[in-house]
Amino acid sequence: MSARPSAQERLAHLAGRLRARSPGVADRDPPYFEAAVALILRATRDDDLEILFIQRAARDDDPWSGQIALPGGRHDALDESLEATAIRETREEVALDLRRDGAIVGALDELRPRTPVLPPVIVRPFVATVSGGATVEAGEEVADLFWAPLDTIVDPASTRDTEIVVRGLRTRRSAIHYRGHVIWGMTERIVANLREVLG
Numbered sequence: 001m002s003a004r005p006s007a008q009e010r011l012a013h014l015a016g017r018l019r020a021r022s023p024g025v026a027d028r029d030p031p032y033f034e035a036a037v038a039l040i041l042r043a044t045r046d047d048d049l050e051i052l053f054i055q056r057a058a059r060d061d062d063p064w065s066g067q068i069a070l071p072g073g074r075h076d077a078l079d080e081s082l083e084a085t086a087i088r089e090t091r092e093e094v095a096l097d098l099r100r101d102g103a104i105v106g107a108l109d110e111l112r113p114r115t116p117v118l119p120p121v122i123v124r125p126f127v128a129t130v131s132g133g134a135t136v137e138a139g140e141e142v143a144d145l146f147w148a149p150l151d152t153i154v155d156p157a158s159t160r161d162t163e164i165v166v167r168g169l170r171t172r173r174s175a176i177h178y179r180g181h182v183i184w185g186m187t188e189r190i191v192a193n194l195r196e197v198l199g
Contacts, residue, residue, distance in 0.1 A: 007043035011105075011129050014041075017197050018106025018127060026112035032120045036086035037072025038098060039108070039190060040128045041150060049150040052136065053183065054093060057143045063118055066143070068183045070125065070190065071096075073141075083107075086126045094145055095137040102130030108193045111186050117166075125190045148178050154195040159188070 005013070040052040058066045073089040075082055087098045098104060108125040138145050152158055153176060162175035164184055175184035176191060183191065 007047045007049050010049060011041065011043070014127070014198060015105040015129075017199065018108075021197070023107045023124075024109035026110040026122045028122065032112070032122050034075040034082060034085075034122050034124070035073055036075060036082040036089065036124045036126060037070040037190070038086040038090045038104075038126050038128050039070055039194060040090070040096070040098075040102070040130055042102075042130045042134065042147070043132050045132065050147040051150050051153055052094070052145065052147055053181070053187075054138070054142045055144040055181075057141050059141075064185070067185065067187070068181050069187050071142075072123070072125075074121075082124045083126055086124075086128075090128075093139045093142050095139065096130065096134060098128050098130065101134040102128050104128050108190060108197065111189055113186065123186060125193070127194070146181070148181075152178060153183075153191055154198060156195075159192075 041049050044050055052071070053068050054071055056062060056064055056067050056069050071090040071093045072086055075085045076088070079085040079088060083104055090096050090098055104126050106127050108127060111123045112121070136145055158178060159174055159176050161172055162182060162184065164171050164173050164175065164182070173184045174188055175182050176188055
């Protein structure tokens with residue numbers, strides 16, 4: 001029986017898979033604005049991997065209010081790139097400096113939800129790794145944050161058809177369930193793309 005790859009070996013494998021592919025790019029027919037998020041991984045003391053999630057603060061002006069998400073936000077004109085947006089937003093939302101405490105290792109496919117209840121956003125997800133000792137702290141736009149085992153999150157058994165209530169409307173969506181957290185929408189789709197890349 002072969003030994004299980006270490007966390008660092010798995011991260012190196014993921015980085016290689018990301019470098020070997022071209023992420024999907026969304027059509028940029030107007031109107032639209034761009035945003036970026038960071039899917040952040042770290043090795044644990046038990047040599048596993050875990051992923052950082054946030055719960056967005058409840059706000060009337062936020063279409064994703066209260067949802068489980070990844071650190072990130074809207075591209076600012078002063079950001080030199082969408083990668084810079086992901087780095088800045090991560091620093092603002094969870095007090096984690098991806099340049100100092102880790103590295104961006106690649107990008108996943110862009111998402112562009114085309115639904116009248118959401119703004120016309122194009123989201124580019126970046127995959128980042130940070131040191132196991134890196135600390136995080138919720139900013140004012142974040143109600144809560146938590147690390148979850150990567151293997152549990154990408155396990156298809158954790159995803160099921162779920163009734164979701166959004167602003168009083170009921171809908172059924174594919175969602176990841178982890179310790180009472182329900183991860184759906186764009187965040188679930190980003191995790192599904194990561195699962196494909198991991199192979």
